[in-house]
Amino acid sequence: MENNTILKHPTFYAVGLSYKKADAEMRGKFSLDFQAKDNLLAQAKNDGLGTLIVTSTCNRTEIYGFAQHPFQLIKLLCENSLGTIEDFQKVAYVYKNNEAINHMFRVGTGLDSQILGDFEIISQLKNAFIESKSHSLVNNFLERLVNAVIQSSKRIKNETEISSGATSVSFAAVQYIMNNVPDISNKSILLFGTGKIGRNTCENLVKHTKNDHITLINRTKDKAEKIAGKFNLIVKDYADLQLEVQKADVLVVATGAQNPTIDKAILNLKKPILILDLSVPKNVHENVKELSDVTLVHMDHLSQMTDETLENRKKHIPAAEAIIEEVKEEFISWTKARKFAPTIHALKEKLNTIKESELNFQRKKFSNFDEEQAEIISTRIIQKITTHFANHLKDNNTMVDESIEWIEKIFQIETAKNE
Numbered sequence: 001m002e003n004n005t006i007l008k009h010p011t012f013y014a015v016g017l018s019y020k021k022a023d024a025e026m027r028g029k030f031s032l033d034f035q036a037k038d039n040l041l042a043q044a045k046n047d048g049l050g051t052l053i054v055t056s057t058c059n060r061t062e063i064y065g066f067a068q069h070p071f072q073l074i075k076l077l078c079e080n081s082l083g084t085i086e087d088f089q090k091v092a093y094v095y096k097n098n099e100a101i102n103h104m105f106r107v108g109t110g111l112d113s114q115i116l117g118d119f120e121i122i123s124q125l126k127n128a129f130i131e132s133k134s135h136s137l138v139n140n141f142l143e144r145l146v147n148a149v150i151q152s153s154k155r156i157k158n159e160t161e162i163s164s165g166a167t168s169v170s171f172a173a174v175q176y177i178m179n180n181v182p183d184i185s186n187k188s189i190l191l192f193g194t195g196k197i198g199r200n201t202c203e204n205l206v207k208h209t210k211n212d213h214i215t216l217i218n219r220t221k222d223k224a225e226k227i228a229g230k231f232n233l234i235v236k237d238y239a240d241l242q243l244e245v246q247k248a249d250v251l252v253v254a255t256g257a258q259n260p261t262i263d264k265a266i267l268n269l270k271k272p273i274l275i276l277d278l279s280v281p282k283n284v285h286e287n288v289k290e291l292s293d294v295t296l297v298h299m300d301h302l303s304q305m306t307d308e309t310l311e312n313r314k315k316h317i318p319a320a321e322a323i324i325e326e327v328k329e330e331f332i333s334w335t336k337a338r339k340f341a342p343t344i345h346a347l348k349e350k351l352n353t354i355k356e357s358e359l360n361f362q363r364k365k366f367s368n369f370d371e372e373q374a375e376i377i378s379t380r381i382i383q384k385i386t387t388h389f390a391n392h393l394k395d396n397n398t399m400v401d402e403s404i405e406w407i408e409k410i411f412q413i414e415t416a417k418n419e
Contacts, residue, residue, distance in 0.1 A: 014100035016062030028281025108149035170200035193255035
């Protein structure tokens with residue numbers, strides 16, 4: 001006997017892990033570079049999962065999408081990263097339907113960020129959507145949802161002060177340096193890695209430290225030269241890394257490597273050094289702490305800093321949540337209407353069929369049958385009946401799925417289901 005009849009309608013899920021329960025090492029296991037994300041999307045397509053997006057940042061890795069069971073999405077994540085099912089079960093979360101929708105709103109608007117109000121995540125969500133669209137893995141529901149989250153993010157940024165003051169991870173790093181390194185404007189600073197966090201850190205260093213002794217090193221030198229040109233900084237070859245580390249008072253590591261790029265072996269130090277590791281996975285080996293001249297600070301420590309700016313931001317959470325609720329309510333109303341619209345359309349078609357049958361009968365029965373008047377009256381009655389059903393389905397207290405099933409059974413109609 002075939003099992004097709006017992007397949008349930010796909011459910012919308014959010015599965016993933018974040019800084020809240022997963023430390024940097026665990027987040028590193030599940031981190032996905034561009035190629036891994038591309039492979040995951042291709043595999044999803046092959047597995048018959050038609051709608052999903054995947055994000056992977058320093059603080060979280062998540063999949064949002066439709067599936068028969070969340071394990072389909074968890075399996076995708078584990079098979080394309082270094083994380084295991086056992087790891088996932090220890091630190092991860094699974095949300096479904098409205099909880100998953102609510103989670104995306106909070107993530108995309110910075111309310112769930114490690115540093116409250118950090119709006120970098122919204123651009124990453126946009127990019128994730130674009131990547132999925134290139135694989136034909138988005139539908140109307142997901143497009144509308146992402147656009148609603150983007151709209152919320154813009155409104156919160158413009159209508160509240162939750163993003164006032166610069167408190168991104170990169171700024172937190174610079175703030176730590178300024179608070180812990182005396183005479184910072186005259187110290188030698190080396191920035192290794194010029195990805196997004198590296199670029200932001202570089203900009204904040206120039207802006208806040210007034211230091212013109214900043215050196216950049218990147219595996220791809222031309223990328224470092226582009227940034228250096230913008231800020232009039234020094235660029236050195238990757239081969240000079242060990243020598244430049246010896247000269248530095250502060251080393252900021254923001255590379256995207258999967259394994260540590262800085263360890264005890266390359267630190268032939270002549271003076272104390274502060275090392276800040278802003279990479280996920282960690283790019284500075286823990287063994288550097290064996291050296292007495294090394295102070296190592298990781299991103300997780302920076303993010304735990306509670307300063308006055310962050311405390312002020314918390315006051316604006318209720319205003320941000322009110323905006324989210326307003327936009328989310330519009331989205332939920334749209335999903336409800338989208339869900340029952342085919343049923344109302346099919347009901348109208350069914351009633352029109354009954355009407356035509358009855359009008360044909362009356363035409364034959366009465367020679368003086370007023371066809372025009374009968375058409376007007378019956379059409380108005382059908383409109384009133386379908387409006388009653390639509391209003392019932394729109395009501396917040398209505399169990400939409402059950403009501404749709406009830407209507408379809410009574411009127412013997414079938415409708416195509418949307419995801």
